[in-house]
Amino acid sequence: MPQDSLIVVCPICATSNRLPADRLGAGGKCGKCGHALFGAGPVTLNSSNFDAHASRSDLPLLVDFWASWCGPCQQMAPAFTAAASQLEPQMRLGKLDTEAETAIAGRYAIRSIPTMILIRKGREIARQSGAMPASAIVSWARQAAGA
Numbered sequence: 001m002p003q004d005s006l007i008v009v010c011p012i013c014a015t016s017n018r019l020p021a022d023r024l025g026a027g028g029k030c031g032k033c034g035h036a037l038f039g040a041g042p043v044t045l046n047s048s049n050f051d052a053h054a055s056r057s058d059l060p061l062l063v064d065f066w067a068s069w070c071g072p073c074q075q076m077a078p079a080f081t082a083a084a085s086q087l088e089p090q091m092r093l094g095k096l097d098t099e100a101e102t103a104i105a106g107r108y109a110i111r112s113i114p115t116m117i118l119i120r121k122g123r124e125i126a127r128q129s130g131a132m133p134a135s136a137i138v139s140w141a142r143q144a145a146g147a
């Protein structure tokens with residue numbers, strides 16, 4: 001049975017918003033802070049908002065685990081941002097700085113970067129290491145999410 005409403009977590013304040021599923025692409029705004037729920041690119045993930053996006057949201061979360069010293073990560077950053085504009089609003093994209101957020105990087109046993117992990121309702125469903133162009137990120141994520 002298709003869900004008729006979805007929990008969408010605000011990219012700015014991490015509040016859970018309940019949206020009718022058929023209004024997902026309609027440019028909804030956060031009921032608490034008023035910010036647009038989509039369109040601002042990947043969310044900067046940290047210890048205070050990670051679990052909301054990974055577990056509380058009904059949308060799959062695609063995380064780019066990166067670090068500032070990593071050349072391939074820097075190269076992939078514009079591709080990941082471009083992928084966000086294609087994968088939203090069916091998915092949320094976020095970036096996790098593995099140097100700043102070592103506990104989360106450790107929880108996912110990140111051994112090389114960039115690594116992308118697709119998470120749905122708190123569960124890892126796919127992972128891929130190495131930089132990819134935007135088109136490859138989009139097709140890999142859609143296939144992995146079964147969408």
Ligand SMILES: [Zn+2]
Pocket residue numbers: 010011012013014015030031032033034035
């Ligand atoms: Zn908000």
